[in-house]
Amino acid sequence: MYIAQAYKGLHDSWRYLVGVVIIFFAWQFIGAIPLGGAVTIKMYLVKDLDKIPSDLSGIIELLGSNLFLFLMLLSFVVGLVAVLLTTKLLHKQSIVSLTTARNKIDWKRFWFIFILWGVVSSSFVLVDYFFYSPDDFELNFNLVPFLILCVIGILLIPLQTSFEEYFFRGYLMQGLGVLFQNKWAPLIITSIGFGVMHIFNPEVSKLGYIIMVYYIGTGLFLGILTLMDDGLELALGFHAANNLFTALLVTADWTAFQTHSILxxxxxxxxxxxxxxxxxxFVVFPILLFVLSKKYNWTNWKEKLLGKVVSPNNTIDH
Structure with missing residues (x-):
């Protein structure tokens, strides 16, 4: 059982509280230093006060979308390092047990859903572009900036999404599971927390709070994947594909990822x-859950999603 893997390390409640503070500080403050420094330097060099940015779009224009993306993603890399180090040093827990209930990380699962969702999500966009709403898109392709985007995206976006998965579906899911001694509470709390993390995205100000249905719903979907499959591999693969293919294929002036994409x-x-x-x-994610449940022979949904968290025999004493 995935959540019970927390019992293989030191799992006192205070450790998780301290760990969350460490991770948040590393992610939001230490990780933000490069971006903050670059913005400060650029603003200092700008002589025209009218060109000083007052919003996210202005900052992206000031730095250039590729440099902004690179510096923004660095904060998540720092956050990921903080999650892994906190797990190893504060909890004395292995990265494998934070990742999966299996004896080793199953990369076949990661690559299966990465390719599946990459193809499916790209197909949705391309069908819309070629057949349904061609007037809603313009070709945005510029070879050199796009190649730079590819390098940044391929190297850093999977690390960004891995931070979010290891923090929400990994560290917090296991910690809250130990605290509440059940599975449904951490599933709900981490899904809401994942949604709230996106509340300052420009999409929210543009679309309103209805977009939170998507963010929280996505968090719930990824949480169900993790609990039903006893590991993060599927969630890691889906999330990486979702963000990477989106960044490379399509952008808009009002999204968090404003990139040199193709469209x-x-x-x-x-x-x-x-x-x-x-x-x-309400349609695509349930279909994916059905497909994955058949492929990986998921059973006993009620117990895996709503059951109790039971300590195994190899618990490390506090």
């Missing part, structure tokens, strides 16, 4: 509620 979405974002928010959460 630019010109559609009115207020009209996307049904197709881009509700259908993924």
């Amino acid at each position: 630019k979405d010109l559609s009115d974002p207020t009209e996307m509620v049904l197709m881009d928010i509700l259908i993924p959460v």
Whole structure:
């Protein structure tokens, strides 16, 4: 059982509280130093006060989208390092047991869903572009900036998504599971927490709080993947594919990822509620869960999602 892997390390509640503080500080403060420094230097060099940015779009324009993306993703890399070091040093727990209940990390699971969701999500965009709403897109391709984007994206976006998975579906899921002694509470809390993490994204100000249905729904979907499959491998693969293929394929002026992608979405974002928010959460994700449940022979859903967390025999004393 995945959550019970926490018992293989030191799992006192105070350790998780201290760990969350350490991880948050590393992610939000230490990790933000490069971006903050670059913005400060650029602003100092700008002589025209009218060109000093007042919002995210202005900062991206000031630095350039590739440099901004690189520096922004660095904060998540620092956060990921903090999660892994906290697990090893504060909890004396192995990275394997933070990742999976299996004896070793199953990379076949990661690559299966990475390829599956990469193909499916890209197909949605391309079908829309070629057949349904070609006027909603413009070709945004520029070879050199795109190649730089590819390098940044391939190297850093999987680390960004891995931080979010290891922190929410890994560290917090296991810690809250030990605290509440059940599975449903950490599933709900981490899903809401994952959604709240995105509340300052520009998508929220543009679309309103309805977009939180997508963020929280995605967190719930990834949490179900983790609990049903007894590991993070599927969640890691899905999340990496989702963000990477999106960053490379399509961008918009109002999204968190404003990149030198192949296409630019010109559609009115207020009209996307049904197709881009509700259908993924209530149609696409359930279909994916069904497909994966057949492939990996998932059974006993009630116990795996709502059951109690039981300490195994190899618990390390506090």
